[in-house]
Amino acid sequence: MSTAAVELTDVKFSWPAQRPTLDIPHWQVEQAGTMLLRGASGSGKSTLLSLLAGVNTPQQGKIELLGTDLARLSARNRDKFRADHIGYIFQQFNLLPYLSALDNVLLGVQFSKQRRQRLRDPAEKTANDYLTRLGLSQRQQHQPAAELSVGQQQRVAAARALIGAPELLIADEPTSALDADRRDRFINLLLELSNANGTTVIFVTHDASLAKQFQFCTELSDINRVTSSLAEADDA
Amino acid sequence: MLKLATKSLLNRKVSVLLTVVAIAVSVALLLAVERVKEQVQENFANTVSGTDLIVGPRGSQTQLLLASVFHIGSMTNTMSWASFEDIASRREISWAVPISLGDSVQGLPVVATTDGYFKHYKYANQQALELNQGRWFEANEQAVLGAEAAQQLQKNVGDSLTIAHGSGGLSFSEHDQHPIAVVGVLERTGTPVDQAVYVSLETIETVHGIEQQHSDEHHHEHHHPAESISAALLGLKVKPLALRLQREFNTYDAEPLTALMPGLTLQQLWKTLNVFEQTLNGMSALVVLIGLIGMLTILLASLRERRREMAVLRAVGAGPVTLFTLLVTEAVLVTLAATLAGLGLLYALQWSLQGVIHTQTGILFSLNFPTAAEWWRMGLVVVAGFLLSLIPAWRAYRQSLSDGLTVKV
Numbered sequence: 001m002s003t004a005a006v007e008l009t010d011v012k013f014s015w016p017a018q019r020p021t022l023d024i025p026h027w028q029v030e031q032a033g034t035m036l037l038r039g040a041s042g043s044g045k046s047t048l049l050s051l052l053a054g055v056n057t058p059q060q061g062k063i064e065l066l067g068t069d070l071a072r073l074s075a076r077n078r079d080k081f082r083a084d085h086i087g088y089i090f091q092q093f094n095l096l097p098y099l100s101a102l103d104n105v106l107l108g109v110q111f112s113k114q115r116r117q118r119l120r121d122p123a124e125k126t127a128n129d130y131l132t133r134l135g136l137s138q139r140q141q142h143q144p145a146a147e148l149s150v151g152q153q154q155r156v157a158a159a160r161a162l163i164g165a166p167e168l169l170i171a172d173e174p175t176s177a178l179d180a181d182r183r184d185r186f187i188n189l190l191l192e193l194s195n196a197n198g199t200t201v202i203f204v205t206h207d208a209s210l211a212k213q214f215q216f217c218t219e220l221s222d223i224n225r226v227t228s229s230l231a232e233a234d235d236a
Numbered sequence: 237m238l239k240l241a242t243k244s245l246l247n248r249k250v251s252v253l254l255t256v257v258a259i260a261v262s263v264a265l266l267l268a269v270e271r272v273k274e275q276v277q278e279n280f281a282n283t284v285s286g287t288d289l290i291v292g293p294r295g296s297q298t299q300l301l302l303a304s305v306f307h308i309g310s311m312t313n314t315m316s317w318a319s320f321e322d323i324a325s326r327r328e329i330s331w332a333v334p335i336s337l338g339d340s341v342q343g344l345p346v347v348a349t350t351d352g353y354f355k356h357y358k359y360a361n362q363q364a365l366e367l368n369q370g371r372w373f374e375a376n377e378q379a380v381l382g383a384e385a386a387q388q389l390q391k392n393v394g395d396s397l398t399i400a401h402g403s404g405g406l407s408f409s410e411h412d413q414h415p416i417a418v419v420g421v422l423e424r425t426g427t428p429v430d431q432a433v434y435v436s437l438e439t440i441e442t443v444h445g446i447e448q449q450h451s452d453e454h455h456h457e458h459h460h461p462a463e464s465i466s467a468a469l470l471g472l473k474v475k476p477l478a479l480r481l482q483r484e485f486n487t488y489d490a491e492p493l494t495a496l497m498p499g500l501t502l503q504q505l506w507k508t509l510n511v512f513e514q515t516l517n518g519m520s521a522l523v524v525l526i527g528l529i530g531m532l533t534i535l536l537a538s539l540r541e542r543r544r545e546m547a548v549l550r551a552v553g554a555g556p557v558t559l560f561t562l563l564v565t566e567a568v569l570v571t572l573a574a575t576l577a578g579l580g581l582l583y584a585l586q587w588s589l590q591g592v593i594h595t596q597t598g599i600l601f602s603l604n605f606p607t608a609a610e611w612w613r614m615g616l617v618v619v620a621g622f623l624l625s626l627i628p629a630w631r632a633y634r635q636s637l638s639d640g641l642t643v644k645v
């Protein structure tokens with residue numbers, strides 16, 4: 001078994017009725033490493049993350065996560081695998097607006113027995129701890145998520161992604177709605193918490209200036225043989 | 237899952253509530269049609285038991301039955317006392333009770349009869365009439381009141397009342413000079429018996445006789461208690477003879493008569509009303525469908541704004557099947573809540589209208605536990621809601637597959 005948390009070999013993917021988006025001969029992320037994945041808008045970053053999360057499957061090639069070949073799993077088991085091993089943060093709109101911040105965090109362990117078992121304290125208490133450390137007051141924790149600020153929402157999303165210590169944290173431009181100061185603080189908190197759990201982090205952005213906070217940095221255009229001239233153009 | 241569905245619904249309180257109300261009202265309507273039908277039929281069926289044949293002047297069977305037993309509508313013709321005596325004296329007849337209708341006390345029907353009525357009239361499960369107070373009338377110018385009549389007239393044993401000619405309430409001539417003493421009040425039966433005032437045939441003759449005193453002097457020459465009657469209730473010694481006797485009376489020589497078997501005539505009546513009932517059923521089913529389609533609309537409309545929500549659920553590990561189930565659960569919760577609310581609404585309506593309906597029609601709508609047929613209807617509504625929910629659920633399923641985690645608004 002390799003020491004890589006994520007390993008892609010000859011992965012090709014195209015959306016239905018579109019020309020290929022991804023063609024990646026090889027890419028890997030070290031276990032417990034923090035990886036910044038950079039790419040222009042529309043270059044296929046989110047698409048790649050969907051493949052890693054097992055929500056979409058490549059037409060070709062092999063994706064190994066934590067030693068498991070995703071292609072070997074049924075769709076159902078890929079969902080379960082994601083619930084058990086992956087924490088996911090979106091760019092925005094991470095929360096169910098009608099649940100409280102606390103309940104949103106608890107969603108992170110709702111679909112996974114494994115992650116519930118990994119908790120040392122009751123789920124409620126752990127969620128409460130995380131949110132407190134991320135700077136949400138008790139009152140805010142019980143407010144419907146819709147009433148929180150964007151920055152607070154992203155912190156709740158981080159807590160949800162980290163609760164139950166999944167092996168892999170995937171963040172898809174989680175800071176694009178934050179200003180520079182709050183962005184740096186958010187990233188530091190995220191890395192600190194995942195470091196404590198030994199979690200591998202894949203952080204996607206189009207902003208190259210974040211590279212110094214991560215151990216590794218990959219340009220999508222370096223690993224992807226599909227060059228989307230259009231995407232490069234509108235990013236420049 | 238249930239908690240998630242509930243919270244998601246609560247988040248859309250207003251539209252969900254409106255949908256629930258719309259479906260609840262339609263369900264109440266659907267149940268009401270069934271309940272009214274069932275209880276009216278039961279009430280009617282309960283009203284006569286033990287009477288094998290009813291004979292009256294030639295006319296429609298339904299009219300004869302409704303007038304003689306249910307005091308609904310009026311009878312214009314009469315049958316002669318001679319025919320009654322002839323029929324009553326036949327070997328096959330165990331008992332015969334004459335009744336004469338057409339008069340009223342403040343709008344309540346007066347039934348002129350004999351003490352045979354009290355003895356032989358049976359309702360519900362062969363139950364005999366019983367007196368709550370006093371006794372059955374024994375002489376002229378005495379009256380016995382049905383339970384409801386006593387309450388409405390606010391009369392009791394010892395009070396007196398006057399009879400008006402005709403069935404209308406106020407407009408006919410009342411005769412204060414002929415006070416009739418209340419000697420008894422019947423126990424409540426839950427049938428039209430409760431609404432009526434019972435007097436002897438002679439009493440009615442007297443009331444009418446006084447009226448015609450000047451024009452017709454030789455009234456009391458006969459031994460008959462009455463010249464003519466409205467109908468006769470008959471009990472047979474051998475029940476299976478009913479059909480043969482009915483045919484015989486229908487072709488009675490001396491005067492044109494109609495005979496009927498109460499149970500059969502009631503069944504025919506329900507059969508005639510069946511078309512009407514089916515129409516009502518069809519209409520209320522359509523109303524339910526409209527309510528459910530309203531629910532479908534809000535579920536489908538919500539799907540677009542919930543793409544994000546679906547993606548979030550996918551990200552934390554929910555499969556497309558889970559999202560499918562979530563939507564079905566929401567729809568079933570809505571229909572279930574609406575159906576129960578509809579049932580509640582039905583009971584509330586029934587409870588509040590019970591009194592009015594009883595005094596107006598004599599039909600007592602009992603607040604009983606839902607019948608099998610009603611459970612069926614409610615079940616069908618929930619199943620219909622479930623089936624309709626498959627449409628948005630399927631769309632959510634497809635959507636979550638095509639969107640994956642990369643939702644664009």
Ligand SMILES: Nc1ncnc2c1ncn2[C@@H]1O[C@H](COP(=O)(O)OP(=O)(O)OP(=O)(O)O)[C@@H](O)[C@H]1O
Pocket residue numbers: 015016018021039040041042043044045046047048206638639640642
């Ligand atoms: N659900 C989808 N269905 C069809 N095509 C899609 C879907 N999601 C993305 N695409 C296509 O795949 C390509 C890459 O999109 P993707 O979202 O992966 O880019 P991205 O690098 O994440 O861009 P951004 O930085 O703007 O988020 C685009 O051309 C887009 O049109």
Ligand SMILES: [Mg+2]
Pocket residue numbers: 045046047172
């Ligand atoms: Mg993207």
